[in-house]
Amino acid sequence: MAKYTKKSYLILFVIIVLVVGQSVYSELHSSKKEEVVQRVYNGKYKRKLEEKYPSYFDDIKIAREEINKSIKSHKIYKNPERKNYIITDYFDEKGRLVFSSEEYNETEKRAETIGKSKDFYYKKYTPDEKGFIYDKDGRVVKRIIGYGGMPYKAETKDSKVTFLKNYYTGVSVIKIRYLEDGTREEEKESMGVITQNYKKTISKYKDDVLINEKILFDSEGDDGFIIATVEKKYNEKGELIYKTVERKDKTNDYKSFTEMDFAKDEIVTKYYKGKDVFATVTENLVGPVETIEETEMDRGKEIKKTYKNKVKAIVKRQKIGEPVKIVDVIEYVPKEKFDYEKYSIYFKLNNTRYFYDKNNHLLFKISFHRNHLPYLDLGVIDKDEEYYNYESYYTTENNDFYTCDATITGLSEVVETVDDKLKIKEYEFPIGQYEKNKNEYKKIYKAINSGDTSFLKDIKLDFKEKMVDKKNYENLIR
Numbered sequence: 372m373a374k375y376t377k378k379s380y381l382i383l384f385v386i387i388v389l390v391v392g393q394s395v396y397s398e399l400h401s402s403k404k405e406e407v408v409q410r411v412y413n414g415k416y417k418r419k420l421e422e423k424y425p426s427y428f429d430d431i432k433i434a435r436e437e438i439n440k441s442i443k444s445h446k447i448y449k450n451p452e453r454k455n456y457i458i459t460d461y462f463d464e465k466g467r468l469v470f471s472s473e474e475y476n477e478t479e480k481r482a483e484t485i486g487k488s489k490d491f492y493y494k495k496y497t498p499d500e501k502g503f504i505y506d507k508d509g510r511v512v513k514r515i516i517g518y519g520g521m522p523y524k525a526e527t528k529d530s531k532v533t534f535l536k537n538y539y540t541g542v543s544v545i546k547i548r549y550l551e552d553g554t555r556e557e558e559k560e561s562m563g564v565i566t567q568n569y570k571k572t573i574s575k576y577k578d579d580v581l582i583n584e585k586i587l588f589d590s591e592g593d594d595g596f597i598i599a600t601v602e603k604k605y606n607e608k609g610e611l612i613y614k615t616v617e618r619k620d621k622t623n624d625y626k627s628f629t630e631m632d633f634a635k636d637e638i639v640t641k642y643y644k645g646k647d648v649f650a651t652v653t654e655n656l657v658g659p660v661e662t663i664e665e666t667e668m669d670r671g672k673e674i675k676k677t678y679k680n681k682v683k684a685i686v687k688r689q690k691i692g693e694p695v696k697i698v699d700v701i702e703y704v705p706k707e708k709f710d711y712e713k714y715s716i717y718f719k720l721n722n723t724r725y726f727y728d729k730n731n732h733l734l735f736k737i738s739f740h741r742n743h744l745p746y747l748d749l750g751v752i753d754k755d756e757e758y759y760n761y762e763s764y765y766t767t768e769n770n771d772f773y774t775c776d777a778t779i780t781g782l783s784e785v786v787e788t789v790d791d792k793l794k795i796k797e798y799e800f801p802i803g804q805y806e807k808n809k810n811e812y813k814k815i816y817k818a819i820n821s822g823d824t825s826f827l828k829d830i831k832l833d834f835k836e837k838m839v840d841k842k843n844y845e846n847l848i849r
Contacts, residue, residue, distance in 0.1 A: 412593060423569075424562065430544040431542055444462045463505075479493065480492075496523070498533060513546055514547070546558045582605050584603040586601040596621060615630050636657070649690065653686070658702075683703070701723075724736070724739075736844070739779045799834060811832050814826045
């Protein structure tokens with residue numbers, strides 16, 4: 372999979388939907404009409420994901436039996452690149468590697484008091500593991516991946532958790548099929564029993580280059596409303612050229628469908644009730660391409676990655692039958708203008724949101740900035756017509772669920788239009804004085820997320836009135 376495209380055009384889109392939807396999700400819901408009660412998910416398989424997808428555990432059991440049966444010898448040695456890690460490799464009768472386990476070798480003895488007695492245990496960590504199952508032609512037809520690093524309690528210093536003996540969270544079995552046209556399909560299932568998240572990926576390769584990918588995301592946790600399907604298409608270089616994401620609410624007939632055409636730099640999301648579209652969000656990626664360097668930590672190792680993304684996006688939200696009332700201009704802040712290393716963040720985005728009335732007259736302009744956060748796949752749990760503006764859904768690579776806060780940097784209100792000039796009321800925004808102006812900030816957050824500018828009436832902040840050039844003030848593509 373080419374990293375250039377996987378994150379290049381998607382990075383800004385991800386941040387866009389973060390800006391659109393999630394930042395003050397909890398605060399906004401608490402401030403809706405008081406009679407509106409937060410939805411509670413009570414699906415048939417709530418907290419029973421393992422019953423919904425039993426094949427995941429069946430595949431693990433079968434793979435474990437096959438690998439154990441094939442093992443004929445093993446070798447233990449220290450990892451020369453990772454201090455204090457021991458590797459155990461297992462081989463079949465032909466000398467082929469069938470399993471490998473890498474475990475942190477240091478153990479910590481601890482005491483635990485239960486009532487009047489004191490028990491001792493060893494704190495250990497699950498190992499990183501991988502396994503291989505071969506067909507009669509010597510081709511790998513199954514791969515096992517076990518992601519380690521999870522702490523657990525061991526009774527003795529030599530006790531060990533391993534895929535070969537028992538299941539532990541973070542294991543995936545990849546089934547490989549070799550097709551007659553020379554392509555290869557890989558099917559991978561993963562499940563978080565604690566988080567109740569499930570992911571199934573079917574990837575198709577030609578000459579070892581990824582050409583197509585279909586992904587299913589599901590959750591049966593406390594907020595397991597959404598089931599999502601993703602399809603990605605790649606060119607002969609392995610670069611992502613087209614992507615769709617469909618998200619359905621399992622408890623009603625609402626859904627959304629996102630189509631990403633990277634040749635046009637356009638992303639369109641349609642929101643449905645039944646078969647009818649009730650709203651659309653159109654996102655156009657514009658401007659030059661910025662190269663971004665990022666350092667990630669992977670189990671104690673620093674991994675440096677380089678991505679490219681468009682530095683600017685124009686986002687328009689529209690209910691069917693109504694004019695565009697909300698437009699965002701979102702711009703990446705280059706490293707020359709912000710010390711990313713000092714604040715340990717990957718991205719900083721300046722967002723300017725414009726609110727218009729039904730006659731296309733500008734009402735308010737709000738400026739705020741955000742930091743980039745990990746990529747998300749599933750969206751927020753509620754969705755209805757009235758609040759479609761902030762009920763965004765995420766469509767990228769990882770499952771982690773985070774929220775982020777916006778820092779408001781400006782608010783201005785258009786008082787009147789005089790020819791090509793605007794008379795505005797520009798509010799003074801003392802940074803770092805949230806507690807002092809909490810109620811006013813909340814009104815602005817509500818407006819950002821709901822699109823309802825009535826929240827901004829009677830803002831009690833100091834302001835200055837001045838005349839500005841309409842074209843420069845509205846600095847966006849309409």
